[in-house]
Amino acid sequence: MMHWIYLFFAIVAETIGTSALKLSEGFTRFWPSVIAASCFLVALVLLSQVLRTIPVGVTYAIWSGLGIVLIASIGWIAFGQKLDVPAVIGMALIVTGIVVMQVFSRTTGH
Numbered sequence: 001m002m003h004w005i006y007l008f009f010a011i012v013a014e015t016i017g018t019s020a021l022k023l024s025e026g027f028t029r030f031w032p033s034v035i036a037a038s039c040f041l042v043a044l045v046l047l048s049q050v051l052r053t054i055p056v057g058v059t060y061a062i063w064s065g066l067g068i069v070l071i072a073s074i075g076w077i078a079f080g081q082k083l084d085v086p087a088v089i090g091m092a093l094i095v096t097g098i099v100v101m102q103v104f105s106r107t108t109g110h
Helices: 002-023 030-050 056-078 085-104
Strands: none
Touching: 002 030, 002 056, 030 056, 056 085
16 A cells, blocks of 8 residues: 555655746756755655556556646646646546556556
């Protein structure tokens, strides 16, 4: 069970890091740059622990898929970036794929 908690926090750290990266303006602002680098480091350390239990392909699919959905949502809410219908449909398909993997695949490390 801990591997799922680590994966959750790795995704959260990566999402915060990516948001801070946007705010860092190309690493020209100190605190957002420090937050981005720190969050990415935390995310990678947690991800390395997840990979001890869950196969790399499954881990990366969940990591990247949920990261895409979360950062697109943050971009929409916090940064005023627009999401059109095809983008929303695409993200729904990503989430659907993750659910299918979790429910039907035997490779997810249940």
